[in-house]
Amino acid sequence: MSAPVTPPSRYSAIPPAERLPAWLQRPLGNASQLAAVQSVVKQQRLHTICEEGRCPNRGECYAAGTATFLLGGPICTRSCAFCQVEKGQAPVPVDAAEAERVAEAVAVLGLRYVVLTAVARDDLADHGAGLFTATMAAIRRLSPAVAIEVLTPDFWGGQRDPAAGERAQRQRLAAVLAAAPVCFNHNLETVERLQGEVRRGATYRRSLALLGAARELAPQIPTKSGLMLGLGESREEVIATLADLRAVGCERLTLGQYLRPSLAHLPVARYWSPEEFAELGARARAMGFAQVRSGPLVRSSYHAGDEG
Secondary structure (H helix, E strand, O other): OOOOOOOOOOOOOOOOOOOOOOOOOOOOOHHHHHHHHHHHHHHOOOOOOOHHHOOOOHHHHHHHHEEEEEOOOOOEEEHHHHOOOOOOOOOOOOOOHHHHHHHHHHHHHOOOOEEEEOOOOOOOOOHHHHHHHHHHHHHHOOOOOEEEEEEEEOOOOOOHHOOOOHHHHHHHHHHHOOOOOOOOEOOEEEOHHHHHOOOOOOOEEEEHHHHHHHHHHHOOOEEEEEEOOOHHHHHHHHHHHHHHHHHOOOEEEEEEEOOOOOOOOOOOOOOOHHHHHHHHHHHHHHOOOEEEEEEOOOOOOOOOOOOO
């Protein structure tokens, strides 16, 4: 068991020139597989979080027949301090043909498991819920056997009245769940204390409420969430967060190391070791999570299509 970590009063950067620990250095995988997926994505003028986020596991996932598509264009209306995706208050107009192009890419690549995520589109009336439902429908028309997981934003924004905001959020969530994804994923990203600095525009309690509402509206659909470690959280705070997730019925969990995309993003406070990730994974299973992926290079969609 790792020793307790005292939460720092502020973020402290690990010098950018410092080499990554050996356990974070890995090859991207099969070059031909990477090139094949990248070619189709480029031809279809699509975006994947695998590429936009420079995921270290994308070669492994592509080879396993899994990919994560980024809906709503390449510009996000939120300005989260950890994220590689481009940010701006004037996103590109919604592409009416995007859903069909994603469906064609899924068919051409022969994918068996697809994760759909999206930039936050607070500029849209439904905050992007329709992007998910339209794309799920399009994929199923061409590839009915493909399993589809959704990794959504919080569908919140624009309401000064919290009660009205909650009702609107619930309606958007209900529309996505009615399209019957095999899993509903929404990431907390970090512990409660660090939310304001890490997830600008989102809140810890609002995200927990979204996951809880998903269980109420569609109890047959598993819910999932993920945390990045290395932003300054303590082990005790991580355990408390896992307890909060279990309290709203969250069944699946991912824990991975935060890696700073650039000097414009939040610095890494520390690198958690593989042994610490293994210990946290075991603790999560003991708390009742049915599926746990915990490791330095784990990301939200890592081995998403695997059972257990």
